[in-house]
Amino acid sequence: MADNVTLTIDGARVTVPKGTLIVDAAKRLGNDIPVFCYHPKLQPVGMCRMCLVEVGRVQRDRASGQVIVDENGQPRVVMAPKLETACTTPVEEGMVVIGASGRVKEARDDILEFLLTSHPLDCPVCDKGGECPLQNLTIAHGPGQSRFIFEEKFRLAKQLPLGELIYLDRERCIQCARCIRFQNDIVDDRVLSFYERGRHLEIITCSEPGFDSKFSGNTTDICPVGALTTTDFRFEARPWEMNMAASICPHCPVGCNLTLNTRREARSGGQMVIKRVMPRQNEQVNEIWVCDKGRFGHHYASSSDRLTRPLVRRDGKLLEAAWEEALELAAGQLKAAGAGLAGLAGGRLSNEDLYNFRQVVTGLGGSAALNTRMGGAEQTQQVGVGLGTNFAEMGPGTAILVVASDLEEEAPIWWLRVKQAAERGATLIVANGRPTKTDRAARYVIRYAYGQEVATVLGMLVTGSSEAAEALARAENSVILFGREGLDFAGSTALAQACANLLIATNHYGRPNNGLVGVWPDANTQGAWDMGLPARGQAVLPVGATASWIVAADPVGDGEISAEALRAAGFVVVQELFLTPTAQAADVVLPAASWVEREGTFTNGERRVQRFYPAITMKGRPDFQIAAEIGARAGLSVSSHAAQIMLAIAENVPAYAGLTYQKLTEVVKQWPEVGGRDLYYGGASYTNRQGLGVQVPSAAERGADITAGKLAAPPPPARNGLTLVPVTVLYDRSTTFVRSQVMHPYVPRPYVELNTADAARLDIQDGDTVTVEAAGVRVTLTARVDGRAPEGVALMPADLGPAVPAVAGPATIQKG
């Protein structure tokens, strides 16, 4: 107990770890000390003075350091003459804190009165009204009447766009700096700052373009007033008018927990629509944050070009048909194909969809596969991070290796969490062929030539090969996050194996905070593998396919197969949200329901199975149900109820044994407490009442024999001329994300990034039009020359429109 401290707050005794701040200690007692600038996720600054309390300390003899006792033998406590800020004062043994005294009340009333002198009091039109810390605290503590002369109120800019996503109302700002501190300390995007001093203090953006951060939406949650609002939600609804449904973000393998706020909308003909997406607390996954892709990338669900009726090809044209007819036709043709049936599914489907899909496809004798360019899930199933892994617990003694991935672009919240682990003392090693933002937090940066990823990791197996390798091997805990930058399916599989071998050799697996994590391209790639859908590697269809059934994948649009080749391989059934190029080539198109319209589960990169719920009226039908209906018509019996399918999964997938929907909804009390009445403490993110999800054990933890896989380092690639490397950008033109209009200003036009030296040699300037030719790809796009590509490397983002080569390779680039 030496590290614990016992103190008394308003008469209640509480024991907390040493170093805890008074405000947090009080919170643990359920005693809400009002705060504005303090936030449990940020360092205290003591700027607003709202948290003033009376503090008494145990008196000690100056000479001997002995505690002085009074006549009753109790330690003598002396109250400090002035009030102190509870948010900056750490607790001490025997401390007495008084928050419920007249002096304290008077001080808080005064602070509030001061804050309101320049606050516009336009709560009726303010988006924060109804969930505003300042509103709540004014009602609880305000003097009720201001002595301030109204004419002296500041008049400042009210509708000021900071960037494309965030508006600032300067009058409403109470200068707490939560937004600035979040941007600086939590995400390391130093794009906001204070300007001027005193009453004239203003928030400004100091980036070009304004508020250039992928996490900007979070500042609107923690801003204690309505100074920061999102373009997307501005004036859309009042907080109390909306319903909520728990969900999981469908955009990346982090699996952020979300709350969807919904309301009927006149503009949409009285339909239920998603008004805003808010983070839902899960301290093991996303804490209380989400990135802007998750927050603003939901609009595809209510996009007007959603498919709602089945389409059947008649006389060469896709025409609307009844469900019954389309299902009969599809079932008949798929059944007839038998062993020639090729199923292909995308990683944005839920576990239930993928499981049912595989059951039906294999039940009909065909083969089902996942449409992915990244391998390695067999390795994560073996030595993936252990049960109870939590980035928030990583610190000194932990080594984290990030290889072939640009975390901020591929899994944004992991960047925050890895960065914070590094700040707490974890050793972060970043290996990549180019500089990425992750380098900023790294202790060791390993730069390899593209093509040398596997060799680099295998090289770390040699004892003493490098300091970084030593640090990883000697660390008590080690985690490796591997990506796919510059790699195709075979390459990323080999990289995963190399990483697994490294973990196995250094005995870093099968325990919490140890093991492998895949930075997958989709939200449920891991789940798809777990449901028994292997990948076909580069091939979209197997040889000899006579019919194909494609669900939530667009191989034609992605340039993996031509529409002619697809149609040549027999009857095509496509299940989709939109009429994608693949769907246009189909014989039967079945409209699927989007993830916000139905139940399901995703398995995130840390292999946590998390449940999402229906939020709005369904269009189309859930993919698992369509699969079941096709199955039923072809004589197979699979369930069409999500919860039942989960039971079947639990029975048939060893890692998922024992999982039920009930288990996934279990919650435990989380710290810090957010949501509820204490809006001022944690911000507007939601309390998690709908489930924290369940991590599934790796094979190592289920007692399997783990051995390193055989792997030879590929020969170093022959290098002459430029290497073109496909990279991932967060804001892309993928089928779903591209439908969020609000994000369009941030989606770049197709570009290729060149090193200054290379550009000079090729006589290319920033902004020039260039033609890139590589591996059968020939595209014309814009050149960027801004020093981010290493010499000899050209970076070309995928999913921006033009097809990119599958793997890093030689290319020629010409002006014009």
Place this chain on the structure above:
Amino acid sequence: MFVEFVRGLATTFKQIFEEPVTAPYPEVKRPVAARFKGRHELKRYDNGLEKCIGCALCAAACPADAIFVEAAENTDAVRFSPGERYASTYEINMLRCIFCGYCADACPTEAIVLESNYELSFTNRDSSIYTKDMLIVPVLPGGEPTPQKAPPGKFGRAIPDMKDPE
């Protein structure tokens, strides 16, 4: 007994010569009491700007959930009301309304007022929904219809500067 009978009839027949208290509605309409709560009206300022700022506090106060408000953003070029926010949709379901007047009490700009019109009858449920067009009062002479093109910055604030903007 006969006397009582005649006295009773006398009372009855006396009424024949009295002025009738009933009015031949709808030809004649009696004035309503000063605080009568009839059908709502959405008011305008003298210059024609709408008083309603789309805050939906009326909807929040309504015990019958009769009011539906959807807001949108004002700009100086397309201005409906002072401040940043106006009601792009405003509907009251008169079948639900219980004429309690809480909405008028809640309104921070005195935009919604229960007036004297009590002639509310419908032949179907749809027509019981009064839209913003039906509720809003006509522009007074000298005012301009909304949306207006306002001088930059002039009507940038609604609350608490609620006086009639010049």
